[in-house]
Amino acid sequence: MTLWEAVAIFAAGVGAGGINAVVGSGSLITFPTMVAVGIPPVVANVSNNIGLVPGSTTSVLGYRAELKGQRSRLVRLGIGSVIGAFVGGLLLLSLPARTFDVVVPILIGLSCVLVVIQPRLNGWLAARRETAHPHGGPWLWLGVLGAGAYGGYFGAAQGVLLIGLLGSVLDEDLQRVNAAKNVLALLVNATAALLFVAVAEVDWRAVALVALGSTIGGFFGARFGRKLPAPVLRGIIVCVGVVAMVKLIYA
Template identity: 70%
Template structure:
């Protein structure tokens, strides 16, 4: 690995860690970077997943104040994330990549619509009977599906999670973003363990993605926590649109 390649991976890791802490979709930076440097798609995908775990840890720590009081909620939803991630990781190692090329952009677009419509939907739902304080079975199934997607590829899983959590939970967007960070970390960590055991991981790529995302996750959390709900919502939708364009035309 040349010094230029090291710098490129480190820089991509910083950017991805920061974006993941605020919104999600950091893989849309690191994954193409590894591909451009000549890594095979599966190797790039699994190495990227393992490397971004470090940034997920600093992102969660940066949002620790917003996580207060969410322990029971995250224990329930976290089980869905872990199970879904195992399913998605196994699918990655057994199915062709094209299997998700059609459904993934649709899921991201739906998530963007949910994020935009969240205030109105929450106002409507507040007048209805909420089935469960932690989102109920439909949210759990949605988190399970998002976990499977995250274990398979992962780019924009944060946008999908925020869309789901924002609709089914009556909570502030920053607290929802903090919960998203925990669930994304569970998905990536579960897939990382699976990949480390049975997938072709390039550990040099993992090292430099990890170092970059470690710094990026810390910086992203500091910035993201200061964004007002409206600005955060706009940023989420913009990242989602970029994700769709990259997945469809990239």
């Protein structure tokens, strides 16, 4: 790995940490950056997942005020996240690498679409909210389980999925929903990371660079991310995602 490649991965980690704290699509920056510098896609995905755990932690700490009163809810939903992440991680490790090469461009495309339509989708779902169950009920738990499986297999935009799920069911303001999303995303990343460290091939240089960058980005993202223009942020994410799809399809 050259110096410029290392700088690129570190910078991507900073951006991913900040984006994950605010909306959740940071892997659409770090994953394609790793692939672009020559790291194999599955190894890049595994290393990216492990490296983003410290950034997710700082994001949670930055939103601790908004987490007050949500402990019992997050314990319940967190169980679904952990189970889902374990299942998704096992799928990543057990399915052929060729399956990942085929599926990931589709998942990136879906992630980009979700990033673009998130505000409209959340508004549409919120207008049709039929329950104010404090924990969201069984359907939210199953949805969080599915989002955890997605995050364990390929984590890009799992935060967008979680915000859509939580915001459509829970009677909470967006900042408290975002705080809950950060906790659940951390549980998914940490669960998958433990599995990957034990049995998967990891590029530890990339992990260290992403970890350092995402920690810095998560800290500042939690503090200042709410001031960023959402359309600009979404535009950057989509552009990076499109580049990643093209590279993976035509590699």
